[in-house]
């Protein structure tokens with residue numbers, strides 16, 4: 001708790017709050033200063049205006065009935081609730097009426113010091129030698145200024161307190177959440193791969209960040225799982241061929257020298273075989289890793305089938321088969337053209353290799369329920385329905401196919417590629433031979449793009 005209290009001072013949230021508080025304080029000081037200047041100026045203008053009105057009344061009295069009336073006006077203004085505080089009517093340097101000492105003749109706005117107070121007023125020559133002055137004490141302006149200043153100080157203090165408290169609260173909540181993130185990351189680093197950052201469901205920036213980190217962790221864990229799986233698979237699946245290689249070499253070692261050359265040739269062939277198997281398994285792992293999804297582009301499936309037809313037509317013919325292509329709708333999917341080519345090649349190669357000569361092979365492209373569907377079908381012996389799922393298992397080969405070269409990985413690779421594209425792959429039940437269909441999820445005709 002004490003650590004949280006001290007640490008919040010170093011958080012970005014608190015730093016930001018402190019900056020905002022400082023900007024706010026500066027604004028209050030500037031605004032306060034401006035308010036003081038404006039009020040003081042307005043007050044002085046008002047004092048001058050009132051003095052001018054008083055002087056006009058004295059002038060009027062003087063103009064109508066002479067000095068006596070002017071004195072009368074001054075005395076009445078001093079006695080009554082007059083607006084100005086001070087008056088002076090003097091003639092030839094002698095006081096006629098008023099509560100100010102005689103002054104040297106001067107006209108216009110004046111300011112004088114009276115017992116430490118500033119008196120602001122206006123002077124006027126009523127007639128040659130006759131002067132009238134009226135003015136007010138500015139002490140009232142001083143009081144107003146102090147009141148404004150006090151209000152400003154309060155405002156400043158309250159704002160500062162609010163900013164600091166708010167900053168501290170925000171920082172503490174921020175700290176709590178960043179601590180939770182750090183704890184989750186540390187738990188994962190310590191081996192608890194299931195740990196995740198708690199989310200509040202508020203959809204704020206920290207929640208979104210936590211969500212993204214959690215997604216990233218899910219992906220890392222999935223990749224680690226994939227790596228683990230691949231390591232296990234390789235260790236498991238390579239054991240048999242490597243043991244066979246070893247047995248062959250042992251037999252050769254025990255056998256006559258004359259057979260060594262033949263045994264060496266067989267060992268090299270077996271090693272090549274293992275390397276091919278190894279490469280195929282790594283390829284599946286790479287596809288399952290999903291890295292290639294980032295390089296997806298629109299692929300026109302019709303054009304792809306056309307190219308494959310050109311490529312495999314002669315091969316099928318050489319094997320005594322016939323290859324046909326049937327494009328009902330040309331559609332585009334987002335994908336990796338090289339991988340999609342490999343998927344279809346694996347299916348066509350199987351149809352050529354695992355069927356007797358004279359088999360008809362058809363590649364077709366259609367749209368089923370607005371989903372692009374690629375099918376490779378043959379009218380060969382087919383595969384019993386109970387084995388359909390097993391065909392996609394790694395290293396699975398039917399007894400009948402063991403005489404042909406291969407590792408039982410072609411359909412596993414095809415499945416990994418289909419899954420990478422979000423497509424489903426499977427045997428169409430009830431077909432004459434074997435028909436395998438790849439069903440994509442979204443359709444786009446080339447003209448759409």
Ligand SMILES: Nc1ncnc2c1ncn2[C@@H]1O[C@H](COP(=O)(O)OP(=O)(O)OP(=O)(O)O)[C@@H](O)[C@H]1O
Nearest residue numbers: 350351354397398401406407408409410411412434
């Ligand atoms: N068109 C087909 N007709 C009959 N059986 C087939 C056909 N396609 C595949 N199979 C069977 O499915 C098995 C698995 O096929 P898969 O492509 O995975 O491996 P493979 O062809 O034996 O070896 P490779 O790793 O070289 O592809 C084959 O061994 C074969 O028994």
Ligand SMILES: [Mg+2]
Nearest residue numbers: 350406410411
């Ligand atoms: Mg194959």
